[in-house]
Amino acid sequence: MELAKNIRLYYLKHFQELPFDKQLHFAGRLYSWNNDPECGKLISELGKQYINGVVSADTILSELINKPPSAQVNAPSLREPYFAKYHELRGLMLALFRVRHLLYYYNIDVRQDFVDIKQYDDLHSLAETLIHDKDAMRALSTYAVNYIYLVDHILFDVGSNIIDVEYLFNLGDGYDVENKDELMLLIYLYTHCIIGETNYYERGIKPERIGGYTKMLDKLEKLIEKHYENINLDSKLEFLACCRIMNYQTALFETIYAECAESISLDGDFLVDRLNKAGQTNKTTFEQSEHRNVLFIMSTLKYQHA
DSSP states (O other): OHHHHHHHHHHHHTGGGSOHHHHHHHHHHHHHHHOOHHHHHHHHHHHHHHHTTGGGHHHHHHHHHHSOOOOOOSSHHHHHHHHHHTTTHHHHHHHHHHHHHHHHHHOOOOHHHHHHHSOHHHHHHHHHHHHHOHHHHHHHTHHHHHHHHIIIIISOOSSOOOOOHHHHHHGGGGSOTTSHHHHHHHHHHHHHHHHHHTTTTTSOOOGGGHHHHHHHHHHHHHHHHHTGGGSOHHHHHHHHHHHHHHTOOOTHHHHHHHHHHTOBOTTSSSBOOOSSTTOOTTOOSTTTTHHHHHHHHHHTSOOTTO
16 A cells, blocks of 8 residues: 555655654564565664663663653543553553563563562462452553553463463453544544563464454454544554455455544654544644654555564
8 A cells, every 4th residue: 555655655754753662663663564675673772772871771670660650541530540550561462562572572581680670470470369350450451452462462471371361351341432533532442452462462362262363353454343433543543554464354444544544644654543533632643653653654554474
C-alpha cells in the first residue's frame, strides 16, 4: 500500500527526531515483523546506547522497577485504582521488556540479574494473583497481559504456564462495550494476548491456541463493526495487525484503510485520529503517533514469522 510506504519512509527520514524509546519501538517492531533491513540496521545502531552499562544491569533494572518513567496512560480513571493496588506492576513490566529486548535483539541474557533483584517465585505469584483478579485484568488490560506473558511464556520456562486462552477470552464478557474506554480496554486485552503469544512478533501462534485467539478476533470484528465510530484508530489498527498474524480474513481491512486515507496529519506523512468519536486527541504529534503508525505499516505487510 502506497500510504504505508510513504509513512514508513517519513518515519525513517525523521527517525532522529523520535525519542529513544520510540526509535526502539518503531525499528524493533518492523524488524521483528518482516526482517526489514533498514530497521535491522537501526536496531544494531541503537544497541550501542541500549547496551551501554549492561554490565551493571542490576542497577538499570532496579531503577526501572522502582522509578518507572512517566507515560500517558489510556483510560486513567478506570486504571488508577489498580495501578495503586499493584504498584510494582508497571515498573516490573518495563524491566521485563528491557530483559526481553536485550535477549532477542542483542543476544544478551540478563535474566539471572533480574531474578537476583526480583525472585521468580515473587514474579510468578504476582502473575497468579493478577490473572485471577478479573476486575484488575479488565482495567489494566495491556499492562497485565504484557506482564503475564513476559513472565510465564516468554522469558522463563519453568512449566507453570498459567495462561488459559479460554479464561482470557471469557474476561471479555465483563466489559460495558457501550462505554468507549471499556471497549478500548477489551480490544487491547485481546490483541495483546495474541501479540504476547508471538513474543512481540518473533514467532507464530502455537497450533493448540489458534482456536482461542480466533474466537477473540471473531468477537472483536463484530464489536468493531457495531461500534466503529466509538473506537480510536490505534485500536482498529492493532486489531488488523493481529488479523495479519492469524491470517484472519475480514472486510474491516478495507473499512479501516479507508479511514486511514482520510486521517493523514497536516504536519507530515503520519496518521492521526480524525474520523471517529474516540480520537486520541492527546496523541497527535509525530512522536506521539508512532505506535498508531507502526501498527498501520505492519498491518499492510505479510507477517513473516508466522
